[in-house]
Amino acid sequence: MTSPTVSQKHPRGLYVLFFTEMWERFSYYGMRAILFLFLIKSVSEGAMGLSEQVGGAIYGLYTSSVYLLTLPGGWIADNILGQKKAIWWGGVVIMIGHIILAIPGNSAIFFLGLATVAIGTGLLKPNISSIVGELYPEGGARRDAGFSIFYMGINMGAFLGMFIVGYLGEKVGWHYGFGAAAIAMFLGLVMFRLNGKHLANLGEPPAEKGKMTFLYVVVAALALIALLVLSGLVSAVDLAEGMKYLIIGITLLYFMYIGFFDASLNIVERKRVGVLFIFFMAAALFWSGFEQAGSSLTIFADRHTDRFLGSWEMPASWFQNANSFFILLFSAPIGAFWIFLNKKNLNPTIPVKFGLGLIQMGFGFLIMYWAAQYAVGGALVGVGWLTFTYMFHTLGELCLSPVGLSTYTKLAPRKYYSQMMGLWFVAASLGNLIAGLFAGNFNEENVAEMPSLFMQVCLFGVGVGLVLILLYKPIRSWMGGIQ
Structure with missing residues (x-):
């Protein structure tokens, strides 16, 4: 049997994005698997001891914010950074957020970690999918197959993350679970940096930078929300x-x-x-x-x-x-x-x-x-x-x-x-x-x-x-x- 031609193979960049997204989803779904339990379990168990009502609200705000922040995340990539830099810096912010979560401390530190992870995910998540599409300018069935492979990476990461982070969080210590999520994102960043050459000429910054008004509004809104919650007014x-x-x-x-x-x-x-x-x-x-x-x-x-x-x-x-x-x-x-x-x-x-x-x-x-x-x-x-x-x-x-x-x-x-x-x-x-x-x-x-x-x-x-x-x-x- 003859080997497939280059045109029949998937671009190497797909596998760079596959493993980057796999490790990012490991960190996201792994941490999410233990988040609600950590919020509502008792202080004697090393958790926060919140009521189900408050814990559910915090859980909902976090998971909701991850998706809402994809809107400014996409805007930042389109107008300032380009998709490739947005993925890199998004991953860095996610890793920092998980490191903050891994440090035992008061509730303010924990919420800072959650907010940091949400901001980073909003920056990374929409843009990595965009570059997958750019790998296949011709579209068609080959692009569909590429997205199917990429989707497998998402689910592999989620599968491994929930097993490993879930076990560490519940059986060893909550902050060990959060720390494992940080390590996973670090591995994704290493993969992305070492193999970035396979994404040459993709997701580059725009020639003309967009106006910053939208970004200022988003930052101001986030700061106002944080101030209201931390001050106890809301x-x-x-x-x-x-x-x-x-x-x-x-x-x-x-x-x-x-x-x-x-x-x-x-x-x-x-x-x-x-x-x-x-x-x-x-x-x-x-x-x-x-x-x-x-x-x-x-x-x-x-x-x-x-x-x-x-x-x-x-x-x-x-x-x-x-x-x-x-x-x-x-x-x-x-x-x-x-x-x-x-x-x-x-x-x-x-x-x-x-x-x-x-x-x-x-x-x-x-x-x-x-x-x-x-x-x-x-x-x-x-x-x-x-x-x-x-x-x-x-x-x-x-x-x-x-x-x-x-x-x-x-x-x-x-x-x-x-x-x-x-x-x-x-x-x-x-x-x-x-x-x-x-x-x-x-x-x-x-x-x-x-x-x-x-x-x-x-x-x-x-x-x-x-x-x-x-x-x-x-x-x-x-x-x-x-x-």
């Missing part, structure tokens, strides 16, 4: 609640402006913007359930699940790894299944795929509703309940997440292309924030309410999913021929 719970309504309000006004008041858009583009708004709300609802993985589902794993294998107790954070495992297991078969259905002219429309994603997320919480019935009686449930919940959530993710990202690239008006891609991340930000606030209801005094709380998420997910499926024809007609 609690974490109040801030999280306020952020929720602020994100919803700004997003609604933004979509209304584009859809109703921008006279440069024609009627077809306006209808497509309306479809994007529908998908935005559906995605935010999906992520608000899916991202319970690090909050309410982790509480359930820690307090109500029998994690003993013989005499050894499994870390509660390890259950979050089920998502990465099922992604690696199901990604290829589901991709092949869509291709098979397409050949038979049976491929579901985009609204139907969104609906299926939401319904499967809802089914996951239906499983948790049944599991919670046993927990209310004081019993520890088996590991299968959470495992099957994560399986349904992963199947839902594979129906909604890649389809949604692709749909935004197709439907966004050209003049709003980058902004609409940013709004896709805002949907994830809103979902993460709601997930953190929702987890605040899971305190040990109201265990009896657990089944009804899980059922609420189930009914919302299944209900909205069914509406999307039933209304697929008018939604599809508003898409103006885009499939």
